[in-house]
Amino acid sequence: MxxxxxxxxxxxxxxxxxxxxxxxxxxxxxxxxxxxxxxxxxxxxxxxxxxxxxxxxxxxxxxxxxxxxxxxxxxxxxxxxxxxxxxxxxxxxxxxxxxxxxxxxxxxxxxxxxxxxxxxxxxxxxxxxxxxxxxxxxxxxxxxxxxxxSYLLKNILTILSIIPVWLSVTGLFFSFSLPFSQTDYFDFNPNPIFGAIFATIAFPFLISMMLSMAYLINDKKFGFISTVGAALIIINMATSIIPNPWLHPTIPFYLLTMMPIILCDLILKLSANKTYLYFTAGIFGMLGYFMYYPLITHIYNKIDTNQIVSASMTSKIYFEMVLSVFPVIVIPCIVMGMLGTWFCYRVSRSIVPARISSQLS
Amino acid sequence: MADIQIMSIAFPTIYQIGDKAKIISYNFTQSPRYIKTGDEIGYDYSGGTKSIQAQYPSIEAYSRPVNPGAHYSIALKITPDTVGNFTIFAKTVAIPHTSNNSHFPYSGIKDHQNEYVESFSVIVEQ
CATH class of the missing domain: 1.20.120 (Four Helix Bundle (Hemerythrin (Met), subunit A))
Structure with missing residues (x-):
């Protein structure tokens, strides 16, 4: 019984x-x-x-x-x-x-x-x-x-649970930054300056928070940052880049975004002290402009040259803005990346309280 | 091939379209847009980098993407409500605008967007 x-x-x-x-x-x-x-x-x-x-x-x-x-x-x-x-x-x-x-x-x-x-x-x-x-x-x-x-199952569960959160919040953030909300009946488009500032603050924070979350909730083991980052990059590539044939030549460039993520994962494997954690958080923050290619082009273009970002022009406008926009946003991106990791640490203690040490406190 | 092909029909002798022009049919892939007087519109084939306020209303029909050899049309029913001269400007612009071959007509009258148009006029009598 x-x-x-x-x-x-x-x-x-x-x-x-x-x-x-x-x-x-x-x-x-x-x-x-x-x-x-x-x-x-x-x-x-x-x-x-x-x-x-x-x-x-x-x-x-x-x-x-x-x-x-x-x-x-x-x-x-x-x-x-x-x-x-x-x-x-x-x-x-x-x-x-x-x-x-x-x-x-x-x-x-x-x-x-x-x-x-x-x-x-x-x-x-x-x-x-x-x-x-x-x-x-x-x-x-x-x-x-x-x-x-098992390590594999933990990786699958981490991807399965974190990626939906990451993509949902990304959707929310894009709603308040992309200029795609003007129709014949309503104009819900964000102010272009607000949209650009919001994207500069929100996306680095989110990337850093999500990658740090994958790391912290899995006992700071190697591999979880890389697999979660790779999953996000593959999904974005499949849904935002592959449907537009004009962007296909830029796929190798986009996949290069994986390199700093894997490197950060390796750095944290070698030493997970406070300095390295914030160093990698800054790198995660810098990735905002690259991970959210090609959609981020529409946000910054509005305050840069304001061209029509048509299908064949997207990558050209994006790469032109690497020189004009990225140098301006890089410092706030790094700062927001660090804040994302700090916030993640605070939040993750309540998710799996027993397993996270006070490394960042 | 063009990312976007726009067909614009403008009404330079009226302030607002109202019931004077109705779309009867179209086979463009996108819904036509009504541009009101005062709306911000592109200028000088600049692909959006230069803009100006519309001085008169127009209807823009467009498809995207447009493959070579594609044919698109739009039918309007136009009913002028005052006697006198009634003019229509028509033009098409491809985006991205890369050369003088990206628009039609290639020369002639220029409209409020500093872009070439074909002009058609009728005298409306009572």
């Missing part, structure tokens, strides 16, 4: 864990579909609600919903609820927002046709993505002992 009860509780824990993995997988599909949708708009394939990127996006919502149902069904068992109260609530709120955003988005398209990046239904969708992904990330990290403790 006792055995069967324990088996049942263990099964509930596994189902709860699986539910969170499905939420993360779903949000990964939603964010990937969303990024592909932006590229689709830029290349101006005729736009309807029933486009392939939208299909990927809303399939992701379905996967996330099925995961959320598993989370809900198993939350009352044992100590699951008390141990994961915040993350369960975040998943609940996130999924509710995601579900509400679908019909709202359909109505918006029906009434106003082509919509911009920042619109009320899109903002609800992105907030739903952020809440859900953060919720599932917290649960996965707190319960990853339920999975086999």
């Amino acid at each position: 006792n055995y069967s009860q324990n088996d049942s509780v263990a099964r509930n824990y596994r189902m709860f864990f699986l539910g969170n993995i499905l939420v993360s997988l779903g949000i990964l599909a939603v964010t990937t579909g969303g990024s592909w949708d932006i590229s689709n708009h830029l290349l101006n394939k005729p736009e309807t609600f029933f486009s392939t990127p939208h299909f990927v996006l809303y399939s992701g919502v379905m996967v996330a919903l099925s995961g959320a149902i598993l989370v809900m069904l198993n939350r009352s068992v044992g100590k699951i609820k008390s141990e994961n109260n915040t993350s369960i609530r975040l998943v609940q709120i996130g999924i509710a927002l995601l579900l509400g955003a679908g019909p709202f988005d359909f109505l918006w398209h029906s009434n106003f046709g082509l919509d911009g990046l920042l619109s009320p239904p899109h903002l609800i969708l992105i907030c739903g993505m952020v809440f859900s992904s953060v919720g599932s990330f917290l649960s996965i990290m707190r319960n990853q002992n339920l999975a086999h403790n």
Whole structure:
């Protein structure tokens, strides 16, 4: 009897864990579909609600919903609820927002046709993505002992839980910086100067925070920074660069972004003292301009030469701005990168409190 | 091949389009845009680097991308509401604008954007 009860509780824990993995997988599909949708708009394939990127996006919502149902069904068992109260609530709120955003988005398209990046239904969708992904990330990290403790599996779980958070927050930040939100009916475009300043502050902070998170929650072991960085770069390449044939020659350049990430991973493997941590954080911050190629071109172009960033002109304008824009933003990027790592350290202590030493305090 | 091909039909003798011009049909890949008097628009084939405020309204139909040999058209129903001269300017511009072959017409009258246009006029009688 006792055995069967324990088996049942263990099964509930596994189902709860699986539910969170499905939420993360779903949000990964939603964010990937969303990024592909932006590229689709830029290349101006005729736009309807029933486009392939939208299909990927809303399939992701379905996967996330099925995961959320598993989370809900198993939350009352044992100590699951008390141990994961915040993350369960975040998943609940996130999924509710995601579900509400679908019909709202359909109505918006029906009434106003082509919509911009920042619109009320899109903002609800992105907030739903952020809440859900953060919720599932917290649960996965707190319960990853339920999975086999192999290095490969830990890498997969880290990518699976961090990348949806990273992409969701990236989507939120792009909404407030990219000039893609003017339509015939509404103009939600950010002020170009605000957009550029926001991007300069937000993206380096985010990159540094996410890469440092991958490092800190995995006992500061080698490889996690590299795999998470590589995953983000591959997804961005697949959704933002490959759809535009004019950008294909720049793929080797974009892949070079991996080099400083791997180097930082190696530096931290050799010595993880405070100086090296902040040194690598500064490098992570500097990567903002490069990791978010090609979309970042549209943000800085608005305050630089303000050309029409058409498909074949994107890389030309981007590389011209390396000389004019990058020297101006590099110092704030480094500072924000350091702040991102500092903030990550503060936050990560509450996620896996026992395993993180007071290296940065 | 062009990233974007814009067909512009402008109405230099009126202040606002209102019901005077209606789009009947088009096969451009994007929805046509109504440009109002005072809207900020490109200038001098500059690809966005120079701009000016529109002095009169226009309709811009566009496709992107445009492959060689592609044909696009737009049909308008125009109903002038005052007697006298009614003029229409028409032009097309490819983006990126790389040479004089990136626009049509190549010469003649220039519009408020300092770009060449074909001018068509009718005398409206009561």
